[in-house]
């Protein structure tokens with residue numbers, strides 16, 4: 001999809017760009033925020049006109065409802081400079097759908113897809129000089145919606161803000177991680193908010209993750225809240241396994257985040273000669289596959305790293321080692337294919353790329 005123009009958005013430009021402060025050869029994830037931000041208010045029962053202004057502090061009341069009762073959701077996505085020099089935003093429709101599911105679950109007003117995508121388009125185009133061009137680099141996009149209304153009583157807010165920030169991100173090579181199957185703490189229970197990208201899910205996951213780190217692991221492998229028998233996710237990523245030559249991943253439930261990377265890899269797998277099973281995956285099955293030697297890959301899937309190889313999984317106190325990733329590994333091939341599609345080296349048959357043509 002190529003879009004040359006969107007309706008004009010009121011823009012207050014920064015007096016002096018901060019871009020010269022950025023070390024593009026050493027981009028620490030999330031460290032630098034681009035010059036501008038886009039803001040939209042929800043008042044009187046509707047989303048108002050967006051505006052673009054210099055990134056900076058905003059005024060808010062200490063009684064703001066999101067601080068007290070947690071109505072706050074976000075998205076995480078990326079834009080690239082493709083091989084033709086055009087800008088590619090990856091799968092904005094899918095992110096829009098997920099954001100609206102998160103908003104609905106948190107009793108927050110949905111954002112029309114058109115407003116969402118035009119907002120992304122406008123802010124990315126405004127700060128297009130911040131899109132890094134080195135291999136594997138991208139402009140990370142962070143949309144957030146939160147309750148802005150000041151009031152102490154427990155209530156659903158009537159005033160919200162939607163803003164979009166961007167941040168240049170370098171190639172992210174995740175070193176293989178050591179995971180622990182979590183059997184004490186829970187990230188999300190069925191019927192809860194696990195499928196929503198809401199701020200509280202992260203706050204609640206910090207402590208179990210900190211405990212796992214103190215025990216020498218990098219992350220936890222979350223299991224279902226009821227029995228701790230079935231695998232949900234790996235830290236803040238979806239999890240995938242290759243067992244007996246098939247890709248196996250937990251099926252979506254209300255306790256799992258519907259990752260765009262997960263969905264993308266599932267859709268790419270057939271073209272890489274792999275079948276995918278989306279179903280319940282028990283800890284016992286993984287343990288047995290390790291013992292039989294049929295588990296050849298385990299990895300996390302998410303926007304930040306695309307794939308993040310898992311080095312070892314600790315099950316009931318026993319460490320099982322995952323074979324090392326090679327250039328022939330499914331995760332490696334999937335990552336390359338995905339990157340090639342985004343950068344325009346392979347055809348975008350699924351219509352995932354939202355292209356903003358370069359000014360010529």
Ligand SMILES: *Cc1c(COP(=O)(O)O)cnc(C)c1O
Nearest residue numbers: 236237238257259260261302303
């Ligand atoms: C964002 C997120 C993911 C990954 O989703 P992507 O759309 O692939 O980035 C997975 N799990 C959790 C809990 C998340 O918050």
